[in-house]
Amino acid sequence: MKLQPLRKPAVKRVLVCAILLSMPVRSAAPPPVPQQNLTARLSDNPRVRAALDWFASNLSWINEQQVRFTEIPAPPFQEAARAASVQKAIADLGLGSQMDNVGNLLAELRGVNDKEVVLVSAHLDTVFPAGTEVKVRHEGSRWLAPGVSDNGTGIAALLALLRAIQFAHLKPQRTIIFAWNVGEEGEGNLRGMRELVEAYRSRLKAVVVLDGSGTDHVTTKALASRRLEASITGPGGHSWSDFGMPNPINAMVRGSVRFINTKTPVNPRTTFNIGQIEGGTSVNSIPHAVSIKVDIRSESEDELTRLESALRECIAAGVRDEMDSSRDRSRGPLEWKVELLGRRPGGELSPESPLLAALRAADEYVGNQSRIERSSTDANIPLSQGIDGISIGAGGGGGGAHSLQEWYDPAGRELGLKRALLTVLGISGVAEEKLQ
Numbered sequence: 001m002k003l004q005p006l007r008k009p010a011v012k013r014v015l016v017c018a019i020l021l022s023m024p025v026r027s028a029a030p031p032p033v034p035q036q037n038l039t040a041r042l043s044d045n046p047r048v049r050a051a052l053d054w055f056a057s058n059l060s061w062i063n064e065q066q067v068r069f070t071e072i073p074a075p076p077f078q079e080a081a082r083a084a085s086v087q088k089a090i091a092d093l094g095l096g097s098q099m100d101n102v103g104n105l106l107a108e109l110r111g112v113n114d115k116e117v118v119l120v121s122a123h124l125d126t127v128f129p130a131g132t133e134v135k136v137r138h139e140g141s142r143w144l145a146p147g148v149s150d151n152g153t154g155i156a157a158l159l160a161l162l163r164a165i166q167f168a169h170l171k172p173q174r175t176i177i178f179a180w181n182v183g184e185e186g187e188g189n190l191r192g193m194r195e196l197v198e199a200y201r202s203r204l205k206a207v208v209v210l211d212g213s214g215t216d217h218v219t220t221k222a223l224a225s226r227r228l229e230a231s232i233t234g235p236g237g238h239s240w241s242d243f244g245m246p247n248p249i250n251a252m253v254r255g256s257v258r259f260i261n262t263k264t265p266v267n268p269r270t271t272f273n274i275g276q277i278e279g280g281t282s283v284n285s286i287p288h289a290v291s292i293k294v295d296i297r298s299e300s301e302d303e304l305t306r307l308e309s310a311l312r313e314c315i316a317a318g319v320r321d322e323m324d325s326s327r328d329r330s331r332g333p334l335e336w337k338v339e340l341l342g343r344r345p346g347g348e349l350s351p352e353s354p355l356l357a358a359l360r361a362a363d364e365y366v367g368n369q370s371r372i373e374r375s376s377t378d379a380n381i382p383l384s385q386g387i388d389g390i391s392i393g394a395g396g397g398g399g400g401a402h403s404l405q406e407w408y409d410p411a412g413r414e415l416g417l418k419r420a421l422l423t424v425l426g427i428s429g430v431a432e433e434k435l436q
């Protein structure tokens with residue numbers, strides 16, 4: 001796999017400066033601060049402690065927000081109503097927010113250093129189509145509803161972070177942008193995050209994605225994937241009287257058999273799946289058209305490129321085989337194409353990144369252990385561009401994501417919120433002055 005460029009020394013210098021600026025001034029040139037001391041120093045700050053304490057006393061407010069947002073449907077490309085509801089909640093706090101031109105909702109917390117930005121985001125969309133029942137049911141300690149955890153948890157947590165910081169009058173060193181973004185799921189193709197990274201690229205120092213529940217993982221490795229559609233069309237005809245004419249389904253079968261025999265490496269792990277097939281009109285017709293949808297994933301961008309080329313070559317060869325064996329070419333040849341439906345680029349966070357150090361320090365402070373994960377999330381976009389990014393759960397327990405049985409349990413939510421806040425403040429830095 002192609003590793004992302006390592007963190008540039010300049011970024012490290014700036015971060016160390018940001019940390020130092022947030023420390024009490026002792027002498028002209030204080031020694032560099034080891035990362036593990038980062039949260040210790042942060043939590044020495046009474047305003048940071050006030051923000052951390054805010055969560056415990058406001059859990060029921062946070063719970064109410066999560067239920068309310070979950071019960072507003074947000075199918076792919078239809079996130080506007082949910083975004084408007086979050087916008088109203090932000091306005092109720094007396095804070096401003098704005099919608100960008102793809103539908104992301106943004107609230108800015110200006111830092112002492114506005115030339116550098118930390119982005120914290122939670123996706124608004126769900127995988128569920130319009131008409132899905134999204135009312136939250138309670139069963140024991142569990143809440144049940146499609147989207148309640150992914151990403152009701154992240155959406156509510158992001159609002160809670162904003163409110164805790166406001167409550168404690170915390171002013172960050174680097175500007176923090178809170179973004180409730182669109183288009184994370186499926187064919188949304190990460191369009192909300194693409195827009196955010198594009199908009200802030202020159203100032204963007206780190207991205208923290210809050211996605212789903214739990215505190216057991218940190219996604220620092222972005223799984224690259226591509227989604228493709230292969231189609232073959234032809235003149236079509238009658239199964240008896242036109243026998244011998246080229247048949248698009250035959251060609252697709254010939255091509256698909258070649259494709260599924262393609263060897264993929266175990267390491268870097270690489271997978272493919274023909275997930276959908278469509279075509280034909282009736283059992284006694286030579287079809288006009290057929291198409292398949294193919295998902296390919298790999299730990300290596302090079303392997304993806306290789307598999308995508310293999311798919312094109314195999315479909316072309318399938319068409320060629322079918323044409324060669326056809327007896328009647330009088331009504332024209334078969335046509336084929338392979339189109340890219342979506343693409344999620346891969347990447348990895350450097351193990352020495354200050355963002356990972358901030359997360360590890362936060363874990364240590366709250367007494368949490370988390371494992372590194374590779375997954376496909378909004379963090380794919382910054383990571384693929386050499387910008388530090390992670391995706392973490394926002395606390396509590398959850399399961400059944402992307403299914404109608406999805407559930408959430410708010411027990412332990414506070415730990416996840418503290419972990420997220422300390423990570424964000426660890427990378428943004430905290431100013432000496434008070435937020436007005």
Ligand SMILES: [Zn+2]
Binds near residue numbers: 123151184211212
């Ligand atoms: Zn999600």
